[in-house]
Amino acid sequence: MSPESLCGADIVIRSLVDQGVEVVFGYPGGAVLPIYDSLFKQNSLRHVLVRQEGGAVHAAEGYARSTGKVGVVLVTSGPGATNAVTGLTDALMDSVPIICLTGQVPTHLIGNDAFQEADTTGITRPCTKHNYLVRDVGDLAKVMHEAFYIAKSGRPGPVVIDLPKDVLFATGSYAAPEQIEHKSYRPQTQPDSAKIAEALALIAKAERPLVYGGGGLINSGPEACARFAEFVRLIDSPCTLTLMGLGALPASDPHFLGMVGMHGTYEANLAMHDCDVMIAIGARFDDRVTGRLNAFSPGSKKIHIDIDPSSINKNVRVDVPLIGDCGEALEALIEGWTKVAPKRLPAGRQRWWKQVEAWRGRDCLRYDKSKKDIIKPQYALERLYALTQGRDPYITTEVGQHQMWAAQFFKFEKPYHWMTSGGLGTMGYGLPAAVGVQVAHPDALVIDVAGEASILMNIQEMSTIAQYRLPVKAFILNNQYMGMVRQWQELLHGARYSESYTAALPDFVKLAEAFGAKGRRVTDPAELDDAIRFMIDTPSAVVLDVAVDELENCFPMIPSGAAHNEMLLGPEDEAKKPVSEEGMVLV
Amino acid sequence: MTDVERHTIAVLVDNEPGILARVVGLFSGRGYNIDSLTVAEVDKTNNLSRITVVTSGTRMIIEQIKAQLSRLVPVRKVHDLTDEGPFVEREMALIKMAGKGEPRIESLRLADIFRARVVDSTTESFVYEITGSAEKLDAFIHLMEPLGLVEVSRTGAVAIARGPGKF
Numbered sequence: 101m102s103p104e105s106l107c108g109a110d111i112v113i114r115s116l117v118d119q120g121v122e123v124v125f126g127y128p129g130g131a132v133l134p135i136y137d138s139l140f141k142q143n144s145l146r147h148v149l150v151r152q153e154g155g156a157v158h159a160a161e162g163y164a165r166s167t168g169k170v171g172v173v174l175v176t177s178g179p180g181a182t183n184a185v186t187g188l189t190d191a192l193m194d195s196v197p198i199i200c201l202t203g204q205v206p207t208h209l210i211g212n213d214a215f216q217e218a219d220t221t222g223i224t225r226p227c228t229k230h231n232y233l234v235r236d237v238g239d240l241a242k243v244m245h246e247a248f249y250i251a252k253s254g255r256p257g258p259v260v261i262d263l264p265k266d267v268l269f270a271t272g273s274y275a276a277p278e279q280i281e282h283k284s285y286r287p288q289t290q291p292d293s294a295k296i297a298e299a300l301a302l303i304a305k306a307e308r309p310l311v312y313g314g315g316g317l318i319n320s321g322p323e324a325c326a327r328f329a330e331f332v333r334l335i336d337s338p339c340t341l342t343l344m345g346l347g348a349l350p351a352s353d354p355h356f357l358g359m360v361g362m363h364g365t366y367e368a369n370l371a372m373h374d375c376d377v378m379i380a381i382g383a384r385f386d387d388r389v390t391g392r393l394n395a396f397s398p399g400s401k402k403i404h405i406d407i408d409p410s411s412i413n414k415n416v417r418v419d420v421p422l423i424g425d426c427g428e429a430l431e432a433l434i435e436g437w438t439k440v441a442p443k444r445l446p447a448g449r450q451r452w453w454k455q456v457e458a459w460r461g462r463d464c465l466r467y468d469k470s471k472k473d474i475i476k477p478q479y480a481l482e483r484l485y486a487l488t489q490g491r492d493p494y495i496t497t498e499v500g501q502h503q504m505w506a507a508q509f510f511k512f513e514k515p516y517h518w519m520t521s522g523g524l525g526t527m528g529y530g531l532p533a534a535v536g537v538q539v540a541h542p543d544a545l546v547i548d549v550a551g552e553a554s555i556l557m558n559i560q561e562m563s564t565i566a567q568y569r570l571p572v573k574a575f576i577l578n579n580q581y582m583g584m585v586r587q588w589q590e591l592l593h594g595a596r597y598s599e600s601y602t603a604a605l606p607d608f609v610k611l612a613e614a615f616g617a618k619g620r621r622v623t624d625p626a627e628l629d630d631a632i633r634f635m636i637d638t639p640s641a642v643v644l645d646v647a648v649d650e651l652e653n654c655f656p657m658i659p660s661g662a663a664h665n666e667m668l669l670g671p672e673d674e675a676k677k678p679v680s681e682e683g684m685v686l687v
Numbered sequence: 688m689t690d691v692e693r694h695t696i697a698v699l700v701d702n703e704p705g706i707l708a709r710v711v712g713l714f715s716g717r718g719y720n721i722d723s724l725t726v727a728e729v730d731k732t733n734n735l736s737r738i739t740v741v742t743s744g745t746r747m748i749i750e751q752i753k754a755q756l757s758r759l760v761p762v763r764k765v766h767d768l769t770d771e772g773p774f775v776e777r778e779m780a781l782i783k784m785a786g787k788g789e790p791r792i793e794s795l796r797l798a799d800i801f802r803a804r805v806v807d808s809t810t811e812s813f814v815y816e817i818t819g820s821a822e823k824l825d826a827f828i829h830l831m832e833p834l835g836l837v838e839v840s841r842t843g844a845v846a847i848a849r850g851p852g853k854f
Contacts (some may be wrong), residue, residue, distance in 0.1 A: 224717050225709060230760040233704070250760060284701060284763040410754035413747060 103273035109134035129176025131203025155189020155532035178216030193523025229257030237272030254287025291424030306377035307448030312496030315344025316382020324427030351511035366464035395663030437680035498554025501583035528557025612643035723843035786835030
């Protein structure tokens with residue numbers, strides 16, 4: 101097919117359509133008007149108008165993480181681009197494939213401090229996987245297709261394409277995407293077979309193995325997750341998942357120990373501390389997982405499967421690094437296992453499972469149920485989980501205590517159903533992310549588990565929810581505090597609650613109504629089930645304001661600077677194990 | 688494991704706008720040291736530039752630096768010359784001396800010993816060009832200081848592996 105002549109803006113739209121994009125999250129402005137004009141003249145692409153550009157990126161992240169597709173954002177120059185920066189950083193930290201198209205002033209004005217000019221490629225260089233400034237319309241089609249390839253291949257991430265207005269008006273040739281052979285960027289997906297053999301030999305001899313899976317499994321896709329589950333069962337090892345990896349192994353699987361890390365379960369963290377072979381798959385030994393590094397899993401040999409070579413040996417030195425896609429690595433491991441699988445499991449394995457069961461028996465997620473007149477946040481989530489069973493809900497969260505409780509009390513059976521801001525910890529992520537999830541799954545039950553402080557950071561997206569009649573549910577655990585800030589102030593700063601109390605919260609019921617949604621507030625535990633049923637049975641958007649115990653803390657907790665076996669299980673441990681001075685300076 | 692090592696790393700990159708900023712930003716953003724950094728186009732047909740970075744850190748940090756450099760999309764190859772066998776490392780400096788009389792003559796004698804060349808002269812100044820290892824340049828500059836040294840301009844190190852092998 102001979103190349104066609106199109107204007108730059110049409111090339112942008114055509115590339116998106118040819119890349120299989122169905123929906124773009126965006127906000128117009130002067131520099132991107134030509135693209136909005138091209139959008140107006142076609143019917144293949146849907147545009148979702150957000151209320152702030154930051155919301156557009158989070159919505160695209162929610163869309164991407166709940167579908168496995170690339171999320172696309174379209175914003176204008178200057179403030180449009182700078183507002184997108186938090187979302188881009190979030191997507192970079194959590195490896196979410198995003199294409200962000202930013203308008204730019206015409207090329208002859210670049211560098212002149214023109215109206216709504218910002219050095220977008222300069223600002224976004226450290227918060228994207230890659231970025232482009234397209235100065236010539238002749239490069240546009242190639243850059244568009246290459247950007248998609250970079251965003252979704254290897255370790256996925258956000259890619260910014262900065263588009264000067266004159267380039268959008270200029271005429272250039274368009275060619276459909278072909279197989280992309282990038283001159284320098286070639287992620288390794290196939291793992292080294294010698295290393296696979298080395299890993300298998302370690303696993304076969306392991307008395308106390310632990311599989312530690314992360315968000316890379318979700319990025320690798322449902323098939324990789326299925327292989328992961330198969331592998332865990334095959335080698336009959338306890339398995340934990342990171343915050344980003346929840347859903348990679350069905351939570352109901354008896355091998356699953358719950359989430360690992362700062363607010364992970366007792367059994368997961370102690371198994372990590374005491375195991376003799378750790379098999380890390382698509383996880384990156386984040387500081388929220390490892391705790392104090394010099395006390396991290398001291399007696400284990402570590403196998404690390406990751407597609408990003410820079411994740412290997414970054415925080416923790418590993419014994420067998422395996423660079424490649426986790427799906428392919430797991431396939432090779434499963435195939436190899438049949439050859440090396442011992443007839444009888446090592447003698448210590450039974451003792452290990454016994455030990456794991458003993459840790460499980462501590463029931464570390466238990467909480468005080470004695471007060472009958474106040475809703476415990478944990479109880480609220482237990483009930484939300486119980487009452488949404490069979491509805492295949494998609495859960496997004498904001499950031500803080502409610503996020504950790506959601507991770508602890510919601511049981512995820514499959515990937516793509518849990519959208520949360522892990523690496524960057526972006527308050528305000530959940531509501532716009534829910535917009536993106538709902539756009540991708542119009543008939544699904546989509547719930548933003550929120551805190552009253554976080555949700556206010558992007559509350560303007562209620563207007564987007566109204567415009568597109570999205571039946572998003574906001575489940576607010578309202579304790580009137582920035583709960584996690586308050587918890588740290590209690591543990592580390594002598595309960596001096598400096599600026600963590602929100603004195604003038606809105607009436608969330610009226611707020612919901614102002615945006616055309618239904619609102620309800622619940623304060624009595626006896627009425628909670630009814631309120632949750634009202635929320636999930638209402639066909640439109642609902643804000644459920646759940647007044648919860650204001651001073652509840654999130655446990656278990658590994659305080660910063662502590663090791664896995666020094667975790668606090670509940671309020672009774674707080675006084676016994678004060679946080680060290682070294683721990684205080686950590687985040 | 689925790690000893691600080693000094694490494695010379697050669698990075699072959701696509702010569703495109705912003706690539707130097709990407710490399711420099713990576714070092715500053717992640718808190719790595721840059722002892723010296725040089726860059727210039729080396730292959731016009733394929734539009735390639737070569738960056739030579741001299742950096743220091745523990746073994747774990749050095750490995751991390753190489754992995755992070757390789758992750759940048761326009762980076763084609765990363766070679767740790769220090770690890771990969773013998774290599775030649777050179778730096779050039781232009782050194783301006785001002786003054787008259789005996790110190791001026793003395794600087795000329797020392798320049799001769801160091802094989803520095805005079806590339807500009809007036810009746811009261813010289814500019815020397817000197818090439819060699821960073822240590823040699825340091826030594827020469829140190830000797831010039833009491834003799835009327837007024838200005839130094841250094842290129843930073845460039846390096847290449849010994850033998851017939853190609854990068």
